[in-house]
Amino acid sequence: MDYKKQFAENLEKALNGALDAKKIESMIEKPKHADHGDLAFPCFELAKIQRKAPNQIAKETAEAIESNLFEKVEPVAAYVNVFLNKQMVSSEVIKTVMESGQDYGNLNVGKGGAVTIDMSSPNIAKPFSMGHLRSTVIGNALALILEKTGYRPVRINHLGDWGTQFGKLIVAYKKWGDEAAVRENTIKELLSLYIKFHEEAEKDPALEEEGRLWFKRLEDGNAEAVTLWEWFREESLQEFNRIYELLGITFDSDHGEAFYNDKMDRVIDLLNEKSLLTESEGAQVVELEDETLPPCLIRKSDGATLYATRDLAAALYRQDTYEFVKALYVVGNEQSLHFKQIFEVLKKMGYDWADEMHHIPFGMMLKDGKKMSTRKGKVVLLEEVLNEAIELAERNIEEKNPLLENKEHIAKEVGVGAVIFHDLKNDRKNDIEFSLEDMLRVEGETGPYVQYTNARACSLLRKGNYEPADASVEIVDEEAWPVVTELMEFPDAVRRALLNYDPSQVAKYIVDLAQAFNKYYGAVRILENEEQKYARLSLVQSVSVVLTEGLRLLGIDAPKEM
Numbered sequence: 001m002d003y004k005k006q007f008a009e010n011l012e013k014a015l016n017g018a019l020d021a022k023k024i025e026s027m028i029e030k031p032k033h034a035d036h037g038d039l040a041f042p043c044f045e046l047a048k049i050q051r052k053a054p055n056q057i058a059k060e061t062a063e064a065i066e067s068n069l070f071e072k073v074e075p076v077a078a079y080v081n082v083f084l085n086k087q088m089v090s091s092e093v094i095k096t097v098m099e100s101g102q103d104y105g106n107l108n109v110g111k112g113g114a115v116t117i118d119m120s121s122p123n124i125a126k127p128f129s130m131g132h133l134r135s136t137v138i139g140n141a142l143a144l145i146l147e148k149t150g151y152r153p154v155r156i157n158h159l160g161d162w163g164t165q166f167g168k169l170i171v172a173y174k175k176w177g178d179e180a181a182v183r184e185n186t187i188k189e190l191l192s193l194y195i196k197f198h199e200e201a202e203k204d205p206a207l208e209e210e211g212r213l214w215f216k217r218l219e220d221g222n223a224e225a226v227t228l229w230e231w232f233r234e235e236s237l238q239e240f241n242r243i244y245e246l247l248g249i250t251f252d253s254d255h256g257e258a259f260y261n262d263k264m265d266r267v268i269d270l271l272n273e274k275s276l277l278t279e280s281e282g283a284q285v286v287e288l289e290d291e292t293l294p295p296c297l298i299r300k301s302d303g304a305t306l307y308a309t310r311d312l313a314a315a316l317y318r319q320d321t322y323e324f325v326k327a328l329y330v331v332g333n334e335q336s337l338h339f340k341q342i343f344e345v346l347k348k349m350g351y352d353w354a355d356e357m358h359h360i361p362f363g364m365m366l367k368d369g370k371k372m373s374t375r376k377g378k379v380v381l382l383e384e385v386l387n388e389a390i391e392l393a394e395r396n397i398e399e400k401n402p403l404l405e406n407k408e409h410i411a412k413e414v415g416v417g418a419v420i421f422h423d424l425k426n427d428r429k430n431d432i433e434f435s436l437e438d439m440l441r442v443e444g445e446t447g448p449y450v451q452y453t454n455a456r457a458c459s460l461l462r463k464g465n466y467e468p469a470d471a472s473v474e475i476v477d478e479e480a481w482p483v484v485t486e487l488m489e490f491p492d493a494v495r496r497a498l499l500n501y502d503p504s505q506v507a508k509y510i511v512d513l514a515q516a517f518n519k520y521y522g523a524v525r526i527l528e529n530e531e532q533k534y535a536r537l538s539l540v541q542s543v544s545v546v547l548t549e550g551l552r553l554l555g556i557d558a559p560k561e562m
């Protein structure tokens with residue numbers, strides 16, 4: 001079903017082998033306007049080789065092409081434009097989609113290689129931020145896209161569960177904490193204890209010292225410190241898990257920063273062995289001057305290791321454990337330097353696999369053009385956002401389809417889907433404006449729009465009592481062609497999403513497919529003609545298969561009714 005390839009083979013023949021098919025294929029373009037055909041071959045390069053006018057070559061080549069795959073072959077200026085045989089291609093595309101089902105668009109480029117995806121990774125005892133939401137949602141979509149393209153994704157939640165702040169938190173809890181309140185509302189309570197600690201420490205600097213002392217105790221395994229830390233971690237994780245549950249996302253590992261405590265010596269030893277460590281103001285660093293980066297801080301003068309040291313230990317551990325062929329880090333733009341440093345240090349250590357480590361940055365979530373902050377007054381609690389989206393979806397259903405069964409469940413699929421889609425529809429590097437109303441609109445480029453289109457397709461299939469049987473059908477409607485060409489595009493959209501590590505390629509694609517289908521739906525009375533009905537419904541079924549699969553790749557459900 002690779003028409004580009006078939007066109008290239010035809011061209012190779014027509015050109016008497018002046019260029020080989022592979023080369024030709026890479027030159028073939030897709031005309032911007034449908035009235036210029038479905039595929040086009042530019043003759044400029046050939047004109048240079050053959051020292052002939054490109055228009056002349058286009059003309060001669062067009063005349064030499066013979067194939068029933070094309071309805072029309074037309075030289076236009078320096079291009080050979082071809083129009084695919086709509087009937088033939090439509091039949092073939094529908095057949096392929098029907099036969100492959102949700103496997104349509106699968107690629108086996110990954111060959112089963114493991115890809116670790118460092119994603120979500122919130123900090124214990126602090127609110128789950130919009131940045132963490134973005135990381136979770138983008139990371140999960142990338143995992144699904146990697147899986148579809150033959151890789152084995154490993155979702156890792158690298159929890160921020162270590163650092164001097166836990167010493168402070170222990171002090172604050174021992175002084176002012178209330179066990180029941182922490183149990184009841186962990187993040188909120190711990191956050192206010194942390195804020196109180198800083199306020200009090202301004203008046204009484206001795207508190208800072210006490211905090212350091214308790215962190216030291218924690219590092220040394222003091223039972224009281226460890227018990228409190230474990231408890232904070234456990235309670236925080238439970239709170240985060242409510243969000244993951246709403247999103248329908250699970251992890252293969254939640255080894256956070258603390259997991260690497262006993263794996264730091266190895267990093268330091270290896271760095272020493274390779275003579276990469278240098279002293280700088282009492283601290284130990286890896287110089288990255290040749291890479292034009294600031295030095296990577298490995299160990300502070302008091303012996304404490306750092307965020308970077310933990311990431312080095314984590315990289316070694318992950319390579320040992322999973323033998324990853326790629327390691328992705330879905331973390332905001334602001335940590336770019338950190339990851340550049342980590343990757344360079346690993347390369348200096350001589351690890352070839354470091355070439356396959358990639359920081360996957362993303363932009364900020366804005367509210368009224370400003371960064372959304374979880375600090376102090378402006379806490380936007382994510383769980384509230386998700387629940388509000390679900391409620392709004394529920395109200396919509398109540399209004400438009402009050403008899404719908406399973407309302408609550410579907411409202412959850414729609415509300416959560418809206419939030420996820422809103423995040424994934426833009427190139428991930430862009431900042432995005434947060435707006436619940438926009439997300440939930442049923443018109444425009446939204447999750448609910450795509451879901452609604454699919455539900456409409458499903459309802460047609462029900463009304464038409466469609467039972468998929470013979471996959472060979474003949475579509476005669478002219479209006480079906482834009483839908484068929486979109487269906488044909490899906491494997492390419494998946495491939496682009498993989499190449500750019502960008503789920504928005506899939507999100508944009510399913511919006512285009514939904515729009516094409518809605519146009520068709522508006523133009524053709526699908527159920528009216530008995531003779532045509534089966535073929536048309538097969539097209540509808542194909543659309544539903546691809547919309548459902550596209551949504552799935554983004555981590556979004558596709559209700560059959562809504």
Ligand code: ARG
Nearest residue numbers: 118121122123158160311331
């Ligand atoms: N916990 C960090 C933060 O919230 C993100 C961790 C990202 N992953 C990593 N391996 N460094 O900023």
